[in-house]
Amino acid sequence: GAVVSQHPSWVICKSGTSVKIECRSLDFQATTMFWYRQFPKQSLMLMATSNEGSKATYEQGVEKDKFLINHASLTLSTLTVTSAHPEDSSFYICSADAVALNTEAFFGQGTRLTVV
Amino acid sequence: AQSVTQLGSHVSVSEGALVLLRCNYSSSVPPYLFWYVQYPNQGLQLLLKYTSAATLVKGINGFEAEFKKSETSFHLTKPSAHMSDAAEYFCAVSRPRGAAGNKLTFGGGTRVLVKP
Numbered sequence: 001g002a003v004v005s006q007h008p009s010w011v012i013c014k015s016g017t018s019v020k021i022e023c024r025s026l027d028f029q030a031t032t033m034f035w036y037r038q039f040p041k042q043s044l045m046l047m048a049t050s051n052e053g054s055k056a057t058y059e060q061g062v063e064k065d066k067f068l069i070n071h072a073s074l075t076l077s078t079l080t081v082t083s084a085h086p087e088d089s090s091f092y093i094c095s096a097d098a099v100a101l102n103t104e105a106f107f108g109q110g111t112r113l114t115v116v
Numbered sequence: 117a118q119s120v121t122q123l124g125s126h127v128s129v130s131e132g133a134l135v136l137l138r139c140n141y142s143s144s145v146p147p148y149l150f151w152y153v154q155y156p157n158q159g160l161q162l163l164l165k166y167t168s169a170a171t172l173v174k175g176i177n178g179f180e181a182e183f184k185k186s187e188t189s190f191h192l193t194k195p196s197a198h199m200s201d202a203a204e205y206f207c208a209v210s211r212p213r214g215a216a217g218n219k220l221t222f223g224g225g226t227r228v229l230v231k232p
Contacts, residue, residue, distance in 0.1 A: 006159070034219060043206065043222045044160075093159055097218050104150065105210075105218035109159040 003027055004096050006108030013084055013115055021079045021111045023094030029074040030096035034105065035067075038091040050077045084115040118143045118209045122223035130231050135194040137226050139181075139207035142188065149190040150208045150220065151181055160206065166190060177201070202230045 003026040013019050023033055031052050036044040048069050049057045056069035066088075068080040077096075081088055091112050095105040123138040141147055148167050152160040164175025171183040177200075181192045190207060207223040 010157075032218075043224045044220075046219060046221075049219060091157070095160075095218070095220070104148075104162060104165055105220060107152075107160040110157070112157060 002098055002106045004030075004094065004106045004108040006094055006111055008111060009109055010112040011114070013113070015085055015115055016083055018080055018082045019084055019113060021081075021092055021094075021113075023077045023079070023096065023108050025075045025096045025098070025106070028096075028098040030077075030098060031074065032097040033071060033077040034095045035069060035077075035079050036093045036095070038093060038110075040091075044093060047079075081113065084113070086115045089113055089115045118147065118211070118221045120207050120209050120221055120223035122205075122207050122226050124226055125224060126227045126229065128229045128231060129197045131199055132196050135179075135192075135197045135201060135228065137192040137205050137207075137228070139190045139192065139223055140188055141190060141207070141209045143209055143211075145211055148210045148218075149181075149183060150210070151175065151179065151190075151192045152206045152208060154204045154206065154225075163192070163205075197228075197230050199230050199232065202228055204228075 005024045007022045033050040035047045037047050038044045046059050047062045050069045050071040052071045052074050058064045071077040091110050093110040094108045119142045121140045150165045151163040163179045164173045166173050166183045174180045179194045205226050208220040210220050
């Protein structure tokens with residue numbers, strides 16, 4: 001149980017285009033999901049907290065108009081990187097809180113984004 | 117605010133030798149503490165967690181960690197390294213679940229190399 005599926009696992013896009021990444025909780029309801037970003041050989045940095053049915057809360061320094069987050073249901077949150085540039089190339093990972101299993105978050109497999 | 121410091125960005129051990137990864141945390145409230153492992157281009161796998169129960173926590177793959185409040189530490193150990201333990205390891209801290217959910221603050225990570 002407590003499986004989080006992230007899709008796609010990797011994507012290559014051209015500069016100026018937008019890319020959508022999906023994070024789904026497969027067997028539990030997730031009222032809260034988190035989006036992290038990881039640069040090569042670095043740690044994970046929290047980008048935003050996504051709550052079902054409300055606006056996401058962004059960490060300082062993260063552009064909310066560039067990284068659009070939607071959490072329309074208890075099992076799905078999406079991150080859209082708008083007008084992507086090469087510096088947006090990174091590994092993006094989501095995690096989800098399970099209401100019934102409240103001592104840990106469950107992570108997706110991550111998405112490797114390369115902007116060319 | 118919470119923070120995590122992992123001492124040593126790289127650790128090299130011989131197969132069969134003790135693995136010791138150091139983690140110190142800072143938290144204004146009693147923390148939840150986690151160790152995760154990450155293989156290349158993959159998400160995070162939970163090794164073990166401390167959530168205010170027993171201070172010595174046993175996890176998967178033979179790993180264990182001890183919570184020491186007086187030292188604000190949560191070091192990870194494994195008595196005998198295996199080649200499959202070569203990976204990146206992250207220590208993380210969160211608050212006991214509340215309004216912020218399981219929002220994690222990660223340490224910088226420690227890359228483990230296992231020599232035959």
